[in-house]
Amino acid sequence: MTSLPRIVIVGAGFGGLTAARALDGLAIDLTVVDRRNFHLFQPLLYQVATAGLNPSDVAWPVRGILSRQKNARVLLGEVVGIDTDAREVRLDDGRSLPYDWLILATGATHTYFGNDHWARHAPGLKRVDDATLIRRRLLLALEHAENTDDPIARRKLMTFAIVGAGPTGVELAGAIAELSKKVLAHDFRAIDTREVRVVLVEGADRVLLSFPPELSAFALAELQKKGVDVMLNTKVTGCDADGLRFGDGSALDCATVLWAAGVAASPAARWLGVAADRAGRVQVAPNLTVPGQPNIFVIGDTAAVVQDGKPVPGVAPAAKQQGHFVAKAIRAALAGKPAAQAFRYRDFGNLATIGRHSAVIDFGFVRMKGLVAWWLWGIAHVYFLIGARNRMLVATQWFFNYLSYSRAARLIVGSDAADPESR
């Protein structure tokens, strides 16, 4: 085995996993390293947070995905650095993984723009554990509201704020409005969950900034129809256990704040000691290699790729296309053939849902909104899930949720001790 070319992929997200699978069949020694033992279908993670789906509906063990790929092994481990001279990836348990080619696909995390102390009050939504924590906070806030007689405390417990009106923020706001106003409407006795206030806070002058203004306007109207308070042009200047403070000096009392605002790349640039953009992404060459390191590729949310003067968006299709591109480049190099000089992102469309019966899709040449867009959104998301089992389970759950307006995944699990706010 030692004489085979060694390829290490860090990260089993959309980019890393696509690259790994596209390298199947080659005579190589391939290692996929991830901190987690599963691949996460992040576009549906907000549904885990809002009790519509289970974690394992949107996640799939990496070992299971690659179990039949003979040239691949999977390693649960945390990368802490890269020695580009020795060509080794260093893990936190002291081990090193030598590589001939390295693919960094470590994704992104949320950023609080220098206010990291907000994190404990305003969790973001990137990992499965974030989603179960958010679900726990949402449901416990209502339980506590049911248990209190103090109208001010109750008002605060029944106010949920989401910071950032990109696709995740809009999806969360729509789903929480629905959960409280429809799903839970008959469940409580002392409180009326239809009085829950969902506030979506956005610094820009419209929601869904990555979509055309016409679809933003539609999404805004739909959110308002569902009872979401949308605050545009509003800058968050403070966040603590009492709620949010804004740039104009006003404040919002709320027990639960969710963070859907800032995205920052994982520390790949730091590991490599190379230039990063403002969001921490590695500035890669057109062929996705790191300047000066022709055997290191960076893909997905970790890479800053500019095409026709615009950044390639941090979405799953872009990461997958980059995974394919890189695998092809390695195949070409192994075969002694020339590789493609530059990655080209093909935009197949951009979609976001605003809760039951409403979504927006921007295909570029055509724009869709409303009910048909919502059905297309659902079908596309079930289609892109890994594994027939997950597709069937998600379709079954959605079918029941749709018919019954009930959500069984609303279990409060874990302990206060695991919630950073109570430490």
Added chain:
Amino acid sequence: MTSLPRIVIVGAGFGGLTAARALDGLAIDLTVVDRRNFHLFQPLLYQVATAGLNPSDVAWPVRGILSRQKNARVLLGEVVGIDTDAREVRLDDGRSLPYDWLILATGATHTYFGNDHWARHAPGLKRVDDATLIRRRLLLALEHAENTDDPIARRKLMTFAIVGAGPTGVELAGAIAELSKKVLAHDFRAIDTREVRVVLVEGADRVLLSFPPELSAFALAELQKKGVDVMLNTKVTGCDADGLRFGDGSALDCATVLWAAGVAASPAARWLGVAADRAGRVQVAPNLTVPGQPNIFVIGDTAAVVQDGKPVPGVAPAAKQQGHFVAKAIRAALAGKPAAQAFRYRDFGNLATIGRHSAVIDFGFVRMKGLVAWWLWGIAHVYFLIGARNRMLVATQWFFNYLSYSRAARLIVGSDAADPESR
């Protein structure tokens, strides 16, 4: 509302929930208190621990179950005491719940027979969080075994011990043997999971002590066929991070120990200041009331009920029958009619599964074992799940698990910090 008879039920398990539903339609003020917001179908919890099912497949929000029952309200809260003079249940947040009738259905927990320090090394299986912790330990042990080069450490990591060969212990042992020897067989590269050693430790001279000896012998043979090492007549005298020590002075090196041995009732007897049996259960009158407290019922695993000289077993059907009995007694009292003098347990059979394709059932008049018993076991368990959605999801998952020998629910979630062993 204040003039209505106030009934408080503590615990939303099989007994408490059955009583609550059987009180539907009455002009009463009914409160169901539980520490958790869901009803748990405990007979399938071992499948959550062994990655066959999701938590929400076997749990259902109490609010959802009782949302249309107009006379009932649900309260998330922890009971810390009962004032029988003032007729009030005291909660940990300082509130009190006045009652005219009180039903205590608080279930049981595991006991370490005075060795509570074993708990962090050997988790039991009573709560959803136990199941996800056990799943995490099982899967992480194999990940660590894959990552180590030390053959002794690897051997220890690949040894799983289960203490107690009652139905839960037998089910866990069978499921872990299958998980390692079949489901995960192709997933690892450095280790061969078929070499995993599953050891089932039992103090008595046979497994499944509550079944007839003939079925115990069958279950033992089936376990051995699946590769489980069964140690009978073996008393555990020590348990730490290195594994188990036994009464004969020998020891077993193993990184993972699961506790399926001792069951103790919740502290209801202490709250009431009444006599308890050795397992902490309240000694109730034949009509399930507490001696001297005709308006307090104790049911399910919390009550010690003797019938024809034998204790009524701590199983779901017994708890449900007691819930019905108590609800009838209250209905009779409210109507001014005489209530039944004594509860009678009707035993409809006892069943346990030993993994795929094998189970034992004791109907009393007839005994079944093997494949047909296994199918009956599965159908019965799906049938008794609450809600059409859960039934369909569990059936779907089982169908896929059955066909593919794959288990998607094997996500490692949570953090080391949440594991008591790493504190």
